[in-house]
Amino acid sequence: MALIRNYKEVLEQKVNEGKGVRVRWLISKPEGAPNFAMRLFTVEPGGYTPFHSHPWEHEVFILNGEGELVGENDTMPFKEGDAIFVKPLEYHQFKNTGDDDLRFICVIPIID
């Protein structure tokens, strides 16, 4: 039987890196996901995720708000309705540059 739950029903956790970032793990290993995990991030106005890189990719969809993606050599704006692909090992940081919360879906592979 499929699992359906509203994102508001999922525990929201503070992310210790960056500033003003919270995460909800919507679908992941505990739910039986075999390959990839879907998370919902909220970044407060003025907040940002850590500037870092890792061996796995991000596939992101911007639900609300606007911001900037900071890379090693460039900074690119994004807004509601944008899809963002961050390649493995690519440095990246998501900054909220707007007046409202920035909310986005971010999918990563499950690595055992």
Add this chain to the structure above:
Amino acid sequence: MALIRNYKEVLEQKVNEGKGVRVRWLISKPEGAPNFAMRLFTVEPGGYTPFHSHPWEHEVFILNGEGELVGENDTMPFKEGDAIFVKPLEYHQFKNTGDDDLRFICVIPIID
């Protein structure tokens, strides 16, 4: 360098199965995605995806609208903000039961 593009910039294709279903492949193999693909589906009022099953899972996030997930033995309602996990081999069908377009993100593994 990361890829950013609005979903409206992505070619929208008619899905031949089901009724009133269109899909945009936001991030997939052509964009360099190594593990999973992110698609955006639109289902018109009264429309539905095919009732079927396959060996791969779905991880879904409902962006707008409302509908019903039809399974082999049950039917469950869903609405905006819901996350849905359909397990591998599980029969499923997404029906739009509302008056507006139903739009959702659906992520699947890339199978070579």
